Amino acid sequence: MEFTRLNEKHVRDLMTMVPTERFSTGESTLDLHSRDQSHHRPTRPDGVIWPIGKSEVSRILGYANEHTIPVTPWGAGSSLEGNPIPVHGGLVLDFSLMNHIIDIREEDFQADVEPGVIYKDLNEKLRHKGLFFPPDPGADATIGGMIANNASGTRTVRYGSTKDHVLRLSVALANGEIIDMGTRASKSSSGYDLIHLFVGSEGTLGIVLEATVRLVGLPSEFSAGIATFPDLGAAGKAVFGILRGGLSPATLELLDPKCVEVINRERGLGLKALPTLFMEYHGSSEEQVSELMEMARDISSSEGCVDFRSGIGRAERDHILGARHELGEMIFRAHPGYRVLSLDIAVPITAYPEIISGASHEVLERGLVGYTFSHAGDGNIHLLLAGEEDDSCQWAVIDQVSEKIVLKALALGGTATGEHGVGIGKRRFMEAEHGKALVWMKRIKALFDPKGILNPGKIFP
Ligand SMILES: Cc1cc2nc3c(=O)[nH]c(=O)nc-3n(C[C@H](O)[C@H](O)[C@H](O)COP(=O)(O)OP(=O)(O)OC[C@H]3O[C@@H](n4cnc5c(N)ncnc54)[C@H](O)[C@@H]3O)c2cc1C
Incomplete structure (x- = not known):
């Protein structure tokens, strides 16, 4: 697809649709809209517009479509797969x-x-x-x-x-x-x-x-707990037991020992560096959430849990789960000057221990810096791989390892992305994951956007 870069005439035309203070081609604005929170290389747009209403967006799109100018919508730019990076330049519409x-x-x-x-x-x-x-x-x-x-x-x-x-x-x-x-x-x-x-x-x-x-x-009562297991298999069995037992956790997250070490360093929780489940329960009374936590404790113990801590109430919940919520940032902080690839895959729950231990094995064998944590109740796994910014050899290995893990997830009946989306990074797996259905996705795209101006370079290989 041939796209048009923004020229002076386009800028003049667009200025009749939005006031100057909401349209910028300034260097720093273009830089700010050239990258999301992922490891993907930045690409600048040609201009950024901050629309304030439906009819304005409609007019801008009509114009961009007529002139085949790419348009990429922008929220907060917090994506992890390059989803809002304007890889073909053109306009970014920032909805802030x-x-x-x-x-x-x-x-x-x-x-x-x-x-x-x-x-x-x-x-x-x-x-x-x-x-x-x-x-x-x-x-x-x-x-x-x-x-x-x-x-x-x-x-x-x-x-x-x-x-x-x-x-x-x-x-x-x-x-x-x-x-x-x-x-x-x-x-x-x-x-x-x-x-x-x-x-x-x-x-x-x-x-x-x-x-x-x-x-x-909003639930009126909360409880939260941390369960430590001797190995991944035991933690996986506890996840299954908690889900099958109908406890309906509001959070069920599994962290590998390296993640636990990072949390200990930043929060001083003194947890054992072993596979660890962070969990949360919601309910209408203190009795109810305490009972759920006791059931979780029993299930965990029966699977060999070596340490179980829990707390009741909003403050305790915030204290226990705050550490998990900030884990991503803690890992980024632990590696200043590094780029971090945030791999996101999901598999059926039964395949969960296999994919995690396979990933850990790869990381160890290839001498990489890697952290695995997952939304265990959904079989959704994140592997954060950190590499020195300009070490292209290391990044080639990171790329190989992440590709191998994604292909394994697909072979186990899973998906290349549980929640981060396809963006730039997962395009190459679309054919393997969707087969003939990908042809129909392309037809749908062509039907809604025949000139391909909307966020081009994403999703499709
Ligand atoms: C520390 C950290 C932790 C994260 N954890 C999670 C997590 O647990 N789960 C998860 O799902 N994600 C997670 N993310 C990723 C990210 O926060 C989400 O994908 C989020 O939905 C992106 O929202 P955004 O507003 O930043 O959108 P952007 O990154 O700006 O854009 C995302 C996509 O939406 C498009 N878009 C934006 N606005 C519009 C619009 N109005 N209309 C149509 N398209 C639009 C963009 O073009 C782009 O393709 C995490 C990110 C970080 C940095």
């Missing part, structure tokens, strides 16, 4: 000014939001109403970016991922046409499910301008 919570209908458990709303800000507002929006990628992500990546997080095991919380979308297509999909009913069997086509499409099919999201009641 479209950040209004339009309406909260608490008795319907719904909120209407603009795409630039940071999910943590929404949850702060909802807290006073006893509600929350459960998907929690951890970073300061926007709801537009979460919808585009179908983000999930530590609470997905109980509450589902972003796709389970989107009821209605207003989307601008590549030609500037705006369409609404979905309803405010909590379920529907009407027609093709366009919402779930757009959720996870990484801004390649259309741009989200407004969403109605599903909320849930």
Whole structure:
């Protein structure tokens, strides 16, 4: 596909659609929109626009489509697969000014939001109403970016991922046409499910301008625990036991010994450097969450758990799980001057110990710096591989190892990405994962975006 780079005439034309203070071609702005939080190499856009309304986005898209100028939507730039990097230049639409919570209908458990709303800000507002929006990628992500990546997080095991919380979308297509999909009913069997086509499409099919999201009641009581196991097999069995036992954990995370060492260093928790489960339970009373924690303790003990700590209440929960939530940043901090590849795969739960021990073996054998942690209840594994910024030999090995692990995940019936999306990094696995279905994905892309201007260079190999 041949794209047009932004020239002076385009800039003049675009200036008639948005005021100067919301359009920039300045060096520092272009740099800020050239990279996400991944290890992928940055590429600058030609210009950045901060839209403030639907009709503005529609006009800009119509113009860009006519002139075959690439348009890449931008939320908070916290992606880990290069998803918002404008690899073909063109325009970036930064949605940070479209950040209004339009309406909260608490008795319907719904909120209407603009795409630039940071999910943590929404949850702060909802807290006073006893509600929350459960998907929690951890970073300061926007709801537009979460919808585009179908983000999930530590609470997905109980509450589902972003796709389970989107009821209605207003989307601008590549030609500037705006369409609404979905309803405010909590379920529907009407027609093709366009919402779930757009959720996870990484801004390649259309741009989200407004969403109605599903909320849930904030639990009144919390408990959290840390269980240490002698080996991975025992921890895997405990995960299965907790899920099968109907304990419905709100968080069930498995950390490898190296992650535990990092947490000990930063938080002084003094945990044994062994495979460790971090877990959380939600309920309506202290008795209920205590009982769930005791059941988890019993299950863990029966699988050979060597240390079990727990706490009841919000403060205890925050103390115990805070360490897990900040693990990513702690690892980044532990390796200043390094780039970190954040590998994200998911497999059936039964394949879980095999893939993790295979990954650990590879890391050891190839002499790499690697940390494995996972949303264990979902079979979603992250392997963080750190390499010196300019050591191309080391990065070649990191690349080989990550490819081997992804192919193994696919062979075990899993996916190349559980939650970070395809972006740039996982394009090469699309054929292996989807086979003939990939041809139909390409046809869908061509139908919605015939000139391919929306976030080009992503998803497709
Ligand atoms: C420390 C750390 C931890 C993380 N942990 C997790 C985790 O546990 N789970 C998880 O899922 N992710 C995680 N992430 C990744 C990231 O936070 C999520 O993918 C998040 O959803 C990205 O949101 P964003 O607002 O930053 O979007 P961006 O990175 O800006 O964009 C993401 C994608 O959405 C597109 N996009 C943005 N806005 C729109 C719009 N309005 N319409 C259409 N497309 C749009 C972009 O083009 C891009 O393709 C983590 C990231 C970091 C840095």
